[in-house]
Amino acid sequence: MNYPIWSLPIIGGSWAVGLISIIHIFMSHFAVGGGIFFAVTEYLALKRINSSDSKLRRNAEMMYEYLKKHSKFFMMVTTVAGAVTGVAIWFTIALVSPDGTASLIQTYSLGWATEYLFFVAEIATVFVYFYTWDKISKEQHLALAKWYAFLSVMTLVIINGILSFMLTPAGWLKTSAWYEGFFNPTYWPSLLLRLLVMVAIAGMYALVTTARLDASESEEIADFRAYMLKYSSKWFIPVFFVGPLVGFWFFSQVPQVVMENIFTGIQSSGVGNFSILTRAIYLSLILSGTVLVFALVGPYLNPRGFSFASAIAFMVCGLAVTGMGEWSREMLRKPYVIYNYMYSNGLRKADIETINKEGFTAFSKWEDPENIGGSMFRQQCMICHTTDGYRSMKKLLGERDLEGIKSFLFMLRETDPEKNNYLNIMPPVAGTDEELNALAEYLYTLKPVASES
Amino acid sequence: MFNLTRKGFLKLLGAAFAAVWAGFSTYPFFRYLISGAEKKSGEDSQVTSLSLGKADDYVPGSSKNFKFGSVPAIMVRTEDGVFHAYNAICTHLGCTVQFSSEKKKIWCACHGGQFDPADGKNLAGPPPKPLTALKAEVVAGELIISRA
Amino acid sequence: MMTEISQSTFEWLDQRLGLSGLAEVAAKKKVPVHKQSFWYYMGGIAMLLLTVQFLTGILLMVYYVPELSSANSSVLFINSQIDFGWFVRSMHSWAANLLIFVLFAHMFSAYFMKAYRKPRELTWVSGLGLLVIGFGFGFTGYLLPWDEVAFFATKIGIDIAEQTPFAGEFLASLLKGGAEVGQGTLSRFFTIHVIVLPLALFALAGIHLLLVQLHGMSEPKSFQDKPADKKKYEMFFPDFLLKDLMIWLLAFNVLATIVILFPWGVGPEADPFAPAPAGIKPEWYFLGMFQFLKLLPAHVGFIEGEKFGLLVFALIGAVFAAAPFIDKGHNPKLSKFFDIYGFMVLIGLVVFTVWGYLA
Numbered sequence A: 001m002n003y004p005i006w007s008l009p010i011i012g013g014s015w016a017v018g019l020i021s022i023i024h025i026f027m028s029h030f031a032v033g034g035g036i037f038f039a040v041t042e043y044l045a046l047k048r049i050n051s052s053d054s055k056l057r058r059n060a061e062m063m064y065e066y067l068k069k070h071s072k073f074f075m076m077v078t079t080v081a082g083a084v085t086g087v088a089i090w091f092t093i094a095l096v097s098p099d100g101t102a103s104l105i106q107t108y109s110l111g112w113a114t115e116y117l118f119f120v121a122e123i124a125t126v127f128v129y130f131y132t133w134d135k136i137s138k139e140q141h142l143a144l145a146k147w148y149a150f151l152s153v154m155t156l157v158i159i160n161g162i163l164s165f166m167l168t169p170a171g172w173l174k175t176s177a178w179y180e181g182f183f184n185p186t187y188w189p190s191l192l193l194r195l196l197v198m199v200a201i202a203g204m205y206a207l208v209t210t211a212r213l214d215a216s217e218s219e220e221i222a223d224f225r226a227y228m229l230k231y232s233s234k235w236f237i238p239v240f241f242v243g244p245l246v247g248f249w250f251f252s253q254v255p256q257v258v259m260e261n262i263f264t265g266i267q268s269s270g271v272g273n274f275s276i277l278t279r280a281i282y283l284s285l286i287l288s289g290t291v292l293v294f295a296l297v298g299p300y301l302n303p304r305g306f307s308f309a310s311a312i313a314f315m316v317c318g319l320a321v322t323g324m325g326e327w328s329r330e331m332l333r334k335p336y337v338i339y340n341y342m343y344s345n346g347l348r349k350a351d352i353e354t355i356n357k358e359g360f361t362a363f364s365k366w367e368d369p370e371n372i373g374g375s376m377f378r379q380q381c382m383i384c385h386t387t388d389g390y391r392s393m394k395k396l397l398g399e400r401d402l403e404g405i406k407s408f409l410f411m412l413r414e415t416d417p418e419k420n421n422y423l424n425i426m427p428p429v430a431g432t433d434e435e436l437n438a439l440a441e442y443l444y445t446l447k448p449v450a451s452e453s
Numbered sequence B: 001m002f003n004l005t006r007k008g009f010l011k012l013l014g015a016a017f018a019a020v021w022a023g024f025s026t027y028p029f030f031r032y033l034i035s036g037a038e039k040k041s042g043e044d045s046q047v048t049s050l051s052l053g054k055a056d057d058y059v060p061g062s063s064k065n066f067k068f069g070s071v072p073a074i075m076v077r078t079e080d081g082v083f084h085a086y087n088a089i090c091t092h093l094g095c096t097v098q099f100s101s102e103k104k105k106i107w108c109a110c111h112g113g114q115f116d117p118a119d120g121k122n123l124a125g126p127p128p129k130p131l132t133a134l135k136a137e138v139v140a141g142e143l144i145i146s147r148a
Numbered sequence C: 001m002m003t004e005i006s007q008s009t010f011e012w013l014d015q016r017l018g019l020s021g022l023a024e025v026a027a028k029k030k031v032p033v034h035k036q037s038f039w040y041y042m043g044g045i046a047m048l049l050l051t052v053q054f055l056t057g058i059l060l061m062v063y064y065v066p067e068l069s070s071a072n073s074s075v076l077f078i079n080s081q082i083d084f085g086w087f088v089r090s091m092h093s094w095a096a097n098l099l100i101f102v103l104f105a106h107m108f109s110a111y112f113m114k115a116y117r118k119p120r121e122l123t124w125v126s127g128l129g130l131l132v133i134g135f136g137f138g139f140t141g142y143l144l145p146w147d148e149v150a151f152f153a154t155k156i157g158i159d160i161a162e163q164t165p166f167a168g169e170f171l172a173s174l175l176k177g178g179a180e181v182g183q184g185t186l187s188r189f190f191t192i193h194v195i196v197l198p199l200a201l202f203a204l205a206g207i208h209l210l211l212v213q214l215h216g217m218s219e220p221k222s223f224q225d226k227p228a229d230k231k232k233y234e235m236f237f238p239d240f241l242l243k244d245l246m247i248w249l250l251a252f253n254v255l256a257t258i259v260i261l262f263p264w265g266v267g268p269e270a271d272p273f274a275p276a277p278a279g280i281k282p283e284w285y286f287l288g289m290f291q292f293l294k295l296l297p298a299h300v301g302f303i304e305g306e307k308f309g310l311l312v313f314a315l316i317g318a319v320f321a322a323a324p325f326i327d328k329g330h331n332p333k334l335s336k337f338f339d340i341y342g343f344m345v346l347i348g349l350v351v352f353t354v355w356g357y358l359a
Helices: A012-049 A054-096 A098-107 A109-131 A138-167 A178-182 A187-211 A219-253 A256-267 A276-300 A308-332 A349-358 A372-381 A393-397 A402-413 A433-446 B006-044 C002-017 C019-028 C037-063 C071-081 C085-112 C121-143 C148-161 C168-176 C183-215 C236-261 C284-295 C305-326 C332-358
Strands: A336-338 B049-054 B062-068 B071-077 B083-087 B098-100 B105-107 B122-124 B133-139 B142-147 C030-032 C233-235
Touching: A012 A054, A012 A138, A012 A187, A012 A219, A012 A308, A054 A098, A054 A109, A054 A187, A054 A219, A098 A109, A098 A138, A098 A336, A109 A138, A138 A178, A138 A187, A138 A336, A187 A219, A187 A308, A219 A276, A219 B006, A256 A276, A276 A308, A276 B006, A276 C236, A308 C236, A372 A433, A393 A433, A402 A433, B006 C037, B006 C085, B049 B062, B062 B098, B071 B098, B071 B142, C002 C019, C019 C236, C030 C037, C030 C236, C037 C071, C037 C085, C037 C183, C037 C236, C071 C085, C085 C121, C085 C236, C085 C284, C085 C332, C121 C148, C121 C183, C121 C284, C121 C305, C148 C168, C148 C183, C148 C284, C168 C183, C233 C236, C284 C305, C284 C332, C305 C332
Parallel strands: none
Antiparallel strands: B049 B142, B062 B071, B071 B083, B083 B133, B098 B105, B133 B142, C030 C233
16 A cells, blocks of 8 residues: 555465564574573583483483584574565565564564674574584583573564564553554563473474484484483473463463354354364364373473484474464464454555545555556455465456456455454455446456356 | 282373373264264254245145154144144154044044144143144235244 | 382283283384385374374264265354364375375385395285275265265266176165165265275274284395395484484375365255266376276277176286286296386376376
8 A cells, every 4th residue: 555565476464474474483483492402401411411421421421412513403403594574574474574573673663773782692592502512611601501592582572572462462552552563462462372382393303313313323312312302391281280371371362253254164164264263273273282182292201212314304393283283373364464453455444534525546655547456456355365276366356257256356345344344354345436446347357258158 | 909009000090191182083983973963953953944835725624744854744724714823743653643633633642632723732642731833824825824 | 310210100001911022022023224215204194194083083973964964054053163174184085195196105115125025925915905995985975075076987887886896786786775866875975985985994904913013024026035144224213213203294294285175065955867077087087088988989899888897906906906816926027027016007007097187
């Protein structure tokens, strides 16, 4: 509306944001969880290295060896893939959802700046951490690990405020006070839930690097490998116990309309967009359960039988849950990008009435006067719908003729939920009657010619 | 028996939470089975009215057993020509009632209960309550049965 | 406290059922460890999917009505009115397809590892019987939603069955239960699907599993030829069983993900008087054979085309089934022949199935 729209065919702009963000989550959750993992594990190693029991001392020595290797993997993955995808998010959201991004920047500019500072400090710390193994005292190195853990948790603390603000802006809608939006109803449950998940993900990645140890080299290594696998699998215990409780807390703070959506989907036909939120949440729950059982029967109960291939398979499952969870979380917020304030397509809820009266052409700075219908589609619809790829407009139009499309659009303009069933998944269409007709004409040209015969 | 060590306590807690997780996974199947039972009554009582055909086809003193949705029902045209309709479920133990043109009463074969065809009132035998009434009226020559 | 309870429970049962003898035998069960050990999981995955089918099948039976005017609407009802009905139904449809795929994987891996050799000939034959039962489940179950595609696919399937030499017409009549595919067919298919085939499955699978326990896991020749001290084994209880459980979790995850992201819809209700939709095809596991039959001319010599096709299938299947009785391991040339034969059958199936899709 205020900005030109960048559209991506086939997968659509929304999945460009989605794929990059989900990969970033795989990395960032490793960074935070891993920071805690290094701090805790190095602490244990330090405690045991001075033990009178020679077995414990040897165990601690091997732990240090392992942590060195694991930290190389950690550093490479988080600073390269993590940082690159993090910046990539900025590129994609600015291109795909410029109005929403602008709003977040304006509301939280100091928050973003602080986040950036913590990132820089975090990355600097991890480099120092990796390159000073055996070069500084063990106590100093542990202090570095704790410092890193603190920095990366702070990056979560900040970004989670902005992310959860988008779902439940709460008091900010009235007062515009940043702290009302930042410390919103879903902030604390989501912060806790993310920390629990991050701790589990740290265990998951540790399983991968531990499984690479070659048990056939020596019995000592085989024993250590089994010990370390069991140790890593225990990092799933917090989310096992506390996860459901925090989950319930989170859902109790989510807007009621959304909860109704979810429950309606339980008895939907399972096909199509009305039920996708329910289905995605359900799959997240199923996969969470199976991942926990996997952790139990795999590395915990039978570490010597847990191969590298199993660790990779486990990681795939863990990442799948994470991805599903993030997708579900994003869908909770529909049809808004900032709940009750700004719709996914950048239109502010408060402006809809004005737009309907004065026209979208007057409102938008990027209309093409030669092709009002096409511009309407581009500006209001293309953030979620491609023409014939993801959520294909062609397919969704179905067998409707021009009159059918017109009446559908006029229904979509209604802001009364009784009259417009789609309000809980799509923004209302905004524009004058002429503009809606122009949009209908444009949409009609999308339909394959065969349907006219 | 309750000499629980910390390890024992954690194991017990773990088992309890495992049971909670397992409970979550059975919830959908529980809902699957129950939602049909919840729904059925609502679904079938979607029938709000139906037609029994031409009113003149039924002579006074005759009756018809029919289905009103999933509920058995009975229509009686009494000697005075008036149409009456009721749920044919006997209020004693639920058997389906019928009309006897000799006795000129609605009666139940199971335990001999009797009802008045004019207002469904329980006249004799074990039934404790009258039959539930439905509305029977003639609309443009058609006999229409609907909810009371 | 818990271990005391389970200990005393075990003792009580043992004194009445002789469990400790079983436990002793079970404790000795071991699984060979080699490069092809991964294929040992296939049978277990098939069992997992079968369990899913039984559970979801029973749930579906609660609401499904095998009557002509109610069949399609009852499936629609399950899909759209019952809580999680779409999930149960899609699990059933997808698990059916995955199961048949796993059965193929299980059969071919056993074949190429030559697990059919003495003393496992009966295991092999019973396994082939189970595959046929699996096809029977697929064919009969497919009709039950009574939608357009199912109706016509069944019609074609029965027409092909009618081509069986000698017993063809009788078989077709038995399946159809009437002059046309209709209520008779639906009732018969339903009965076959929910009780006849399950009973046959339990019986044959019981024998199959018993034989596997009796003979232990088969070892490929390369493993057998190793010196005794180089042969690596792992204990079934608890190690391999735990690994089995991990694999089952993975398989279940894959199934659940497919079900959630690609739920199975319901097609329009069958109209026997409408013409068959263009390009009607059977499900993928019959597609290869279907495509092959389509390519045959009306007559091959003096035999009708389709009858000839069925004879070819029977012959290919017979040689495949006879493998343990011919390739006994004493003749390396025969052994190689069966390797190549199996490879050709597999390639043929894949090629014709893909061809059928693209056609």
